[in-house]
Amino acid sequence: MARAVTRNTRIGWTIVAWAVALVIFFPILYTIITSFKSEQEAIAGFDLIPSLTLESYQTVQTQNNYFRPFMNSVILAVGSTLLALIVAIPAAWAMAFSPTRHTKNILMWMLSTKMMPAVAVLVPIYLIFLRFGLMDTRIGLTVLLMLINLPIVVWMLYTYFREIPGEILEAARMDGASLRDEILYILTPMAVPGIASTMLLNVILAWNEAFWTIQLTTTSAAPLSAFIASFSSPQGLFWAKLSAASTMAIAPILILGWFSQKQLVRGLTFGAVK
Amino acid sequence: MATRQTASLARLMRAPAIILLLIWMVVPLGMTLYYSFLNYNLLNPAVTSWAGWFNYQYFYTDPAFLDSLWNTLVLVVGVLLITVCGGIAIAILIDKPIFGQGLVRILVISPFFVMPPVAALIWKNMIMHPSYGVFADIAKFFGTSPVDWFAQYPLFSIIIIVAWQWLPFATLILLTSLQSLDGEQMEAAEMDGAPAYSRFIHLVLPHMARAITVVILIQTIFLLSIYAEILVTTNGGPGTASTNLTYLIYRAARLNFDIGGAAAGGVIAVVLANIVAIFLMRAVGKNLD
């Protein structure tokens, strides 16, 4: 029968799939491996077995004070996400459970702000940051990243909230719940998975943002994306050191990303593909 | 749901998000539009004057502008071709009954989580470097002379990097769509004796059409703004060989301090992005009801 997949075809497909997956993953793998090599080993040619030295990690920390951009990334990503959630949760609730004639238009308009190319407002934002002394400050960048990702956050929350049947909220109202009770005991617990997914995706997006962070920071507020970009200027060929810095920059988000595959699809397509 | 009480409360809860986004949209865009009509250079701010359409004319007649438009187009189309075709193939591959499917998926989507500067640096130094990169090692192994990718094929090299970053996105979305394909329908077609390629053309592709559209549109929005990958690898060169519109505007604003010119470029970028956006909004909007 056609349905029964023979063991051999299954093994065949498995080999092909793993080969493709390893090719795609190879640059990351090779970077991780190189980060455990010494500088001499790193440029000595192709070699998949490192000497497992932590020397490069130490150098990155002592020479470049890696910890500061790392903390900046954490503060920016988490801070902008929390700010966005504070603004977006009430808005998404309102639009999901008390829609008006304009709700759809408002949502589409919010989406359209996300489509504004960053470079189009580079000049005014740059001048505003200069004028108000926001250059190279965490607060300025946090607010900016919050604004950039706000439409996605509202949208994701909206699509999650919409899956909560309105009748359940009405049932709570009939059961004597005030609006506060309704939000506290019924909506929030039911929406927790959606809120968590939204947070996760937004942290990933903010962590990897690399246009504004490079434009608007120099040193003190520079997150990892700006910090790593500065390695492009020729300051010697430090393959192992670069690999160590890169590995540390992508590891946390790579792990978060693995957990958020499903939400990723939904968030990045604004609910158009689930 | 709709009692007056809840409706007025809802208005209050919506307001902050709407007001913030309204400011975020109107103020900078208005400023860009205004500056685009000024002669305004940060190196010489004292001689700021009204420029009329000069900045636009200047931009339009600058050969670098046409180059950058062309490069933008090549970059977007090149990456789309690779990611959509590759994405369909890999999605179908992962959807097969294979061992370790979850792990394969994780490996394949990983590049998406690599921030652009890191992705660009990895490829520039570890993979494509003319003396120490893996490609050079492979070339040496076969006894040919290594290619200096970023000097000889700058735009192509950047396309490779960006395609590597976005291939997971396309794969993941197309896989999601593929997995929602009705298994019974496929079985029925199989029972009817439809061969594999015809099932693909008549059942699988039409089913994925919507997801493919979404992938193309969303990627286009992001691909129009490729910046860090260029900054880190070629700096837009040699000459303007790998300068896209985003990078050109960045150079005008930050390296030449030409506020008026950069603003005019920004307005052009908005127009371009909006053309794509209109189509995307239609596709997404249909899903709202």
Added chain:
Amino acid sequence: MGRITLEGVTKRFGDVEVIPPLNLDIEDGEFVVFVGPSGCGKSTLLRLIAGLEDVSAGRILIDGTDATEASPAKRGLAMVFQSYALYPHMSVRKNIAFPLKMAGMDKAEQDRRIAAAANALNLTDYLDRRPGQLSGGQRQRVAIGRAIVREPSAFLFDEPLSNLDAALRVGMRLEISELHTRLRTTMIYVTHDQVEAMTLADKIVVLHAGRIEQVGSPLDLYMRPRNVFVAGFIGSPKMNLFTGEAAAEYGARTIGVRPEHIAISTEGGTWKGRVGVSEHLGSDSFFYVEDTGLAETVTVRADGEIGLHHGDEVWLTPSEDKVHKFDDGGDLIE
């Protein structure tokens, strides 16, 4: 206590008037059923009573006090939704306890009432499960349990049984009926189902495009429909309605005869026709008689043992005193 009075209640969605001004009195302890075609405003009316929608005009009185502006929580009514609307993240016990918790009842009293309700509804073994782990019928019982524990002044049901399969539906119908007999609390019940309406109701309200066509006991509506709409809507299979010459003979625009009030014979009678489809249910047989010259197919109910087949020529005779006569406006001619 649960006397509900609607005075000139009106509902508009934007420019569309879904419910034109409507008056209705529901007595304490009554079982009232709203029936009507899909989209006629049954759910809307129920939600207006519940306070889940604002009225556009008019007043709603509950036990004589004006509740028009009161929030749902303040009206003291309980509602059972078609989708059950259970709280998926809470156990059955917590679901049933929720209204009591909202009312700030002390824990011991809560437990006592939950135990009583669970016992009455056969839910004792399921109290610690989540709604997702229950069957449709069990979920329905939890929804009812959540409604009864707080001892509301009236229950509102919106098509509570329509998601259940036929057998369960009969069982739950009996349970609801027993519940009413036991509690004697006002119940307002929306349904599509003729049988539910006829068997449960003390009083049926027939709605059509938001208007009340007739209010009365089930038998009253069945035997004395006040207009063509009610005549055609109540009863299954439907009443035969004829216009034209046949009606003119009775001095009416339209006449109606129920299938059981037409005699069928092979020898002679008023209208001649030919048997089309026939359905033999054992106890009864239904014949759909064609070619009678009456334009419509005539439905006839006859004894189960009568031996007629497709194509047989038959004669039909309506019992004269059971013919309903309606005028040009569709109203009954007394």
